[in-house]
Amino acid sequence: MNDGAVRPAERVLDLFHGARLTPTQRRIAHCLMEHAQRVAYLSAAEVADLAGVSQPSVTRFAMALGYEGYPALRREMRWLTPGETRPEQPAEHNAMQLAVQAEADHLTRLRDQLGRLDDVERAARFLADSPVLPVIGLRAAAPLAGYFGYFAAKVRPDVRILDTGGTNLLDRLDQARHAGASAVLAVVLPRYPRESLDAIREAKATGLAVVVITDSAVSPAAQAADVALPAAVGTQLVFDLHTGPMAMAMVLLQAICDADPEPAQRRLEEFEATATRRHIFEA
Known part of the structure; x- marks a missing residue:
């Protein structure tokens, strides 16, 4: 499971295989994959804000995957995604620069x-x-x-x-x-x-x-x-x-x-x- 050749997002994807997810839950799953290492250290409220959903939706999502609640899912994600999180972008970058940087990050993950x-x-x-x-x-x-x-x-x-x-x-x-x-x-x-x-x-x-x-x-x-x-x-x-x-x-x-x-x-x-x-x- 912790083979270094496997990307964190791919490890997280294994959590969702076989699960029938609602559109809101798919949105949360996509967020967890896109920010795999970061979200492993965020609260349910912070994940909800990042995914653009409600906090109860994050809790229901974790339970739909078979966990008692979001803290149990977060512990599993910490196990699956060891390592340091990427530092936040400097505050002096404007919104357009951050959007382009996000695209660069997407291309890095695609690579x-x-x-x-x-x-x-x-x-x-x-x-x-x-x-x-x-x-x-x-x-x-x-x-x-x-x-x-x-x-x-x-x-x-x-x-x-x-x-x-x-x-x-x-x-x-x-x-x-x-x-x-x-x-x-x-x-x-x-x-x-x-x-x-x-x-x-x-x-x-x-x-x-x-x-x-x-x-x-x-x-x-x-x-x-x-x-x-x-x-x-x-x-x-x-x-x-x-x-x-x-x-x-x-x-x-x-x-x-x-x-x-x-x-x-x-x-x-x-x-x-x-x-x-x-x-x-x-x-």
Whole structure:
């Protein structure tokens, strides 16, 4: 349990496996993972403030995991996350600097998370083996789905961006499956659109392998996926920052290219030749 190669957040994640959590409890779980070493020394009231929930919610969360109360859960977390906490940022930093620093911290955790590529490689294999690649991304996730799809289309023969909801979404998912899709990538970010979750469940019910990029290993999208690739979002500003999920998307695309390198390289060379002939770029 105390293997130094295992990150504190991964040890904390073990506490939640198999637990059916409410949305508020998932929020608390995400907070505990994101601030694993720090929260092990905070009171229930301080954790509630950090997670943006009520103090009774923190107590009920601990009891839902089988503990007598939050102090018992905190003792377990101290055992799981030994070591010193990171010092607080200097007070002279303004709110914008702190938001950017939080993103830098997220990327540092993502870097450490990628020390083990098992999930990324498994996800890449699912997607590389799919002749048609549907990419779901609704609401806040739509730009990221489009960004991934723009570059994926340079190395994959048939990439379909599904970025609008409504009844047409499931129709387009069916069309992709009938055209040969064996897997789907879904980008699902807070506040977790219901239509995205419904599409994931429908995809699984029809036999598609589901890969999800989401903000936390305990998000509702992760619970429904075959492979979940978590990357934290920034919450310091009025609207979330998606630096981490974007980095994860590009890491996944690189892994897809690595899983099937010859066709990817051939398609890239074909694109470059076409771009040169058509004078698409100035440089």
